[in-house]
Every structure is written in structure tokens, then in C-alpha cells.
Amino acid sequence: MSEFRHLSVPVGLSPRAVSAFAGNPANLPRWAAGLAAGIREERGRWLADSPLGTVEVRFVGDTSAGILDHEVVLPDGTTVLNQFRILADGPHSVAVFHLRREEGVTDEAFESDAAAVQSDLDALRRLLEGGTCVPPGRSG
Numbered sequence: 001m002s003e004f005r006h007l008s009v010p011v012g013l014s015p016r017a018v019s020a021f022a023g024n025p026a027n028l029p030r031w032a033a034g035l036a037a038g039i040r041e042e043r044g045r046w047l048a049d050s051p052l053g054t055v056e057v058r059f060v061g062d063t064s065a066g067i068l069d070h071e072v073v074l075p076d077g078t079t080v081l082n083q084f085r086i087l088a089d090g091p092h093s094v095a096v097f098h099l100r101r102e103e104g105v106t107d108e109a110f111e112s113d114a115a116a117v118q119s120d121l122d123a124l125r126r127l128l129e130g131g132t133c134v135p136p137g138r139s140g
Contacts, residue, residue: 003101005114009121011086011093012129015066018093019086022124023063031124033116066093095121 011018021027025046028035039048039057046057053075061067066086073079083098097117101110 003110005099005101005110006096007099007114007117007121008094008096009118009125010089011095011125013093014091015086015088015093016064018095018124018128019063019066019068021128022084022086022095023059023068025057025059028057031127032120033123034120095124097121 022031025039025041028048029038034050035048035057037049039046041047047054048057049055055075056073057070058073059068059070060081061069066088068084068086070082070084071079072082080102083100085096085098087094087096099110099114099117105113
């Protein structure tokens with residue numbers, strides 16, 4: 001069994017609003033630091049430049065149901081699945097990211113990954129709750 005950690009953040013908006021915003025690839029650079037340099041759509045594919053080269057990001061879950069699982073296809077063809085859910089908490093939400101420790105990842109690198117994911121989740125919360133975007137179904 002692989003090692004994992006669940007990272008989460010409460011968000012004072014409805015799950016529908018959070019999912020609609022966070023599940024739109026065009027919005028990723030606004031809150032996901034790893035894609036801060038931008039993402040672009042080319043022939044139906046979402047591509048981003050990374051230190052490794054061009055990567056593809058594709059959502060593979062039902063984003064309208066809060067399943068924001070997404071695959072990142074690395075330049076060498078390796079596909080990494082990132083499991084991400086938006087859960088209901090009354091009229092509000094909890095954004096939960098399942099961080100899996102890949103084989104060969106050091107303790108230091110795993111902790112760094114966890115801190116980066118938590119920072120992204122915190123940025124998502126600040127962005128949505130700060131009113132700098134107006135997602136549909138805003139609640140709270």
C-alpha cells in the first residue's frame with residue numbers, strides 16, 4: 001500500500017461554486033502555483049510549460065459532482081493521477097487533495113510536495129472567499 005496524506009481546506013462557498021471554478025483548467029494559474037506561468041488550450045488539450053517541459057493537464061472526473069481528479073501527462077509520457085474532491089459541509093465546502101507518495105520520493109521531497117499542495121489549497125480558498133472571482137452559486 002502506498003503512503004498518502006489528505007490535505008484540506010474549508011471554503012465558505014457551495015461545493016457547486018468551488019467545483020465550477022477549481023474544475024476549470026483556465027483558472028488553474030490563479031491558484032495552483034505549479035501552473036502560475038500559465039496554461040493554454042490547444043486542439044482540446046490543456047498544456048502547460050514546466051521545468052520538465054510541456055505537460056498536459058486533463059480532468060478525468062465529473063467536475064460538476066465535485067470530483068476534480070486530474071491527470072498530468074509528463075513529457076516522457078508518464079501519467080500522474082491527482083485525486084481532488086470538493087465535499088459538502090452544509091452550505092459550504094471542504095476541498096480535499098489526496099497526495100500519494102510516489103516510489104523513490106524522499107521524506108524531504110514528500111514534505112515539500114505536501115506544503116506546496118496546502119499552499120495551493122489555501123490560495124484557492126483566499127481567491128474564492130475574497131470575492132476576486134464571482135463563481136456561480138456563491139454561498140456564504
